[in-house]
Amino acid sequence: MKPLLSKGRKSSQELPLQRDDNARFMPWIMAVMVFLLALSLAFAMATHAAIKEWNAALTTTVTIQIPAPSVADAKSDILELRVQKIVEYLKSVNGIASVNPVDPTESVELLSTWLGEGNIKKELPIPRLIDVTMSDDAELDLTELEEKIAGLVPGATLDDHKMWMDEVLAFGKRVVNASFTVAGLVAFATFIMVIFATRSGLVTHHRTIELLHIMGARNGYIAGQFARNAFWVGFFGGLVGLICAAGLIYGLSQAFSDIAQGLLPDWHLRLRALAFIALLPLIAGTVAMLTAGSTVLSKLSRIL
Amino acid sequence: MEPIVSAHNISLSFDQGHNVLRDVNFELLPGSFHFLTGPSGAGKSSLLRMLYLSEKPTGGYIRMFGNRLDDMPKKNLPNVRRRIGVVFQDFRLLKHLSALDNVALPLRLVGGKKKQIIDHVRELLSWVGLDDRMHAFPDSLSGGEQQRVAIARAVVSKPLLLLADEPTGNVDDKMAIRLMRLFEELNKMGTAVLIATHNEQLISKFSHPVMCLDQGRLQTNRDKAA
Numbered sequence: 001m002k003p004l005l006s007k008g009r010k011s012s013q014e015l016p017l018q019r020d021d022n023a024r025f026m027p028w029i030m031a032v033m034v035f036l037l038a039l040s041l042a043f044a045m046a047t048h049a050a051i052k053e054w055n056a057a058l059t060t061t062v063t064i065q066i067p068a069p070s071v072a073d074a075k076s077d078i079l080e081l082r083v084q085k086i087v088e089y090l091k092s093v094n095g096i097a098s099v100n101p102v103d104p105t106e107s108v109e110l111l112s113t114w115l116g117e118g119n120i121k122k123e124l125p126i127p128r129l130i131d132v133t134m135s136d137d138a139e140l141d142l143t144e145l146e147e148k149i150a151g152l153v154p155g156a157t158l159d160d161h162k163m164w165m166d167e168v169l170a171f172g173k174r175v176v177n178a179s180f181t182v183a184g185l186v187a188f189a190t191f192i193m194v195i196f197a198t199r200s201g202l203v204t205h206h207r208t209i210e211l212l213h214i215m216g217a218r219n220g221y222i223a224g225q226f227a228r229n230a231f232w233v234g235f236f237g238g239l240v241g242l243i244c245a246a247g248l249i250y251g252l253s254q255a256f257s258d259i260a261q262g263l264l265p266d267w268h269l270r271l272r273a274l275a276f277i278a279l280l281p282l283i284a285g286t287v288a289m290l291t292a293g294s295t296v297l298s299k300l301s302r303i304l
Numbered sequence: 305m306e307p308i309v310s311a312h313n314i315s316l317s318f319d320q321g322h323n324v325l326r327d328v329n330f331e332l333l334p335g336s337f338h339f340l341t342g343p344s345g346a347g348k349s350s351l352l353r354m355l356y357l358s359e360k361p362t363g364g365y366i367r368m369f370g371n372r373l374d375d376m377p378k379k380n381l382p383n384v385r386r387r388i389g390v391v392f393q394d395f396r397l398l399k400h401l402s403a404l405d406n407v408a409l410p411l412r413l414v415g416g417k418k419k420q421i422i423d424h425v426r427e428l429l430s431w432v433g434l435d436d437r438m439h440a441f442p443d444s445l446s447g448g449e450q451q452r453v454a455i456a457r458a459v460v461s462k463p464l465l466l467l468a469d470e471p472t473g474n475v476d477d478k479m480a481i482r483l484m485r486l487f488e489e490l491n492k493m494g495t496a497v498l499i500a501t502h503n504e505q506l507i508s509k510f511s512h513p514v515m516c517l518d519q520g521r522l523q524t525n526r527d528k529a530a
Binding site for chain 2: 014016019207208210211212213214215217218221
């Protein structure tokens with residue numbers, strides 16, 4: 001038995017918005033826009049978080065480098081004794097949380113990333129490194145500390161990573177800003193597109209809109225139909241875009257982890273960023289709904 | 305008795321200086337039945353457009369249901385429109401909706417209850433002889449059937465005023481008479497009816513007053529009953 005009055009979203013609307021040209025293209029355009037938006041936001045937020053964490057980790061860490069002895073002393077334990085000397089001193093300094101001499105094999109592993117596996121000869125004078133972690137509230141004078149260790153072991157240096165960290169941080173900030181700008185432009189383009197699609201819909205359906213007006217429909221009723229349609233277009237298009245973006249973001253973060261292990265900070269989306277990106281289809285739908293609704297109201301308020 | 309519509313020196317002209325209507329005055333009483341006639345281009349459709357609030361007069365004013373339309377805030381216009389039923393020559397049915405949904409439209413706009421809408425619409429479609437075509441879509445209906453659906457839609461909200469613009473223009477003579485009988489039945493229930501037509505032969509078959517427009521002026525007000 002046939003229903004007495006049509007049910008469902010498609011058939012009950014007086015304005016057949018799902019049947020015009022906009023309906024065919026808009027979901028796909030929204031999908032592409034949300035895809036680009038998700039990628040740029042994910043990149044911006046993950047990079048921002050990675051830099052922040054990396055910066056926090058490195059500002060409490062310094063590396064002490066003890067140069068390798070001359071060839072004549074190479075076979076003696078002189079280097080190990082120098083390391084011990086500095087370690088003992090550092091452990092007595094207030095504000096230092098931990099002192100970890102880097103194992104020579106680890107240093108070789110780090111170098112092999114650059115020089116290639118098996119290319120490092122035993123005779124190569126590799127300096128010894130000591131990782132020093134300071135307490136969060138430590139107020140150490142690093143210049144004084146460097147002078148002290150240089151006094152203990154001539155040639156020993158202290159690297160607080162500041163010089164190159166500043167450059168990396170500045171570059172990171174530029175990358176984050178550029179990504180947020182791209183995201184903003186994509187959002188703005190989406191906003192403009194919804195306005196033009198809605199205006200085009202008003203032109204396409206002007207006879208039906210006039211008829212509804214003649215029957216006594218209020219502007220809000222007509223705007224509501226455009227707004228509801230725009231919400232679903234934004235939401236479903238956004239969902240498709242998000243699914244595609246999620247796959248790509250996951251793939252990229254895995255690939256990045258494999259390449260950058262140990263060299264660069266961990267690049268992945270934190271929970272809050274993930275939640276925000278997961279909400280993009282809903283946000284796209286809501287923004288499209290509000291934009292379409294207000295566009296229709298503004299246009300209709302100018303006619304009789 | 306206070307008229308439900310009164311036109312006071314209304315005129316309509318376009319930017320190019322063409323005067324469609326000039327100093328038109330008339331009154332429609334509740335429950336009255338009038339024909340509006342005149343040659344093509346005389347301004348019949350323009351006058352109706354002003355009466356169903358799709359066009360504003362460029363001069364004069366219209367009082368409707370006790371209020372001057374030009375003084376009325378825009379937000380109140382839908383309430384006036386809901387008391388007017390309109391039948392168009394080209395029917396203007398929504399092709400993606402069934403006959404039932406088309407007729408239900410004015411009731412949906414005011415947020416009527418589904419059960420009441422269904423009952424009332426079925427009754428109306430039965431009244432216009434389309435109880436077996438309720439679920440048909442406009443494209444599958446004949447011209448006469450489409451016009452009957454349009455009439456049912458125009459009267460479904462029990463309007464105080466029914467305006468019909470050449471309602472018999474796209475149907476044969478037999479169907480035209482049948483449609484006119486429907487308008488008369490509606491009129492007997494208290495709705496004022498104004499039918500614009502240039503079909504003098506049809507007008508002559510009925511004894512209702514005739515308003516005649518010629519070159520934008522209301523020339524005569526023939527009272528055939530007199």
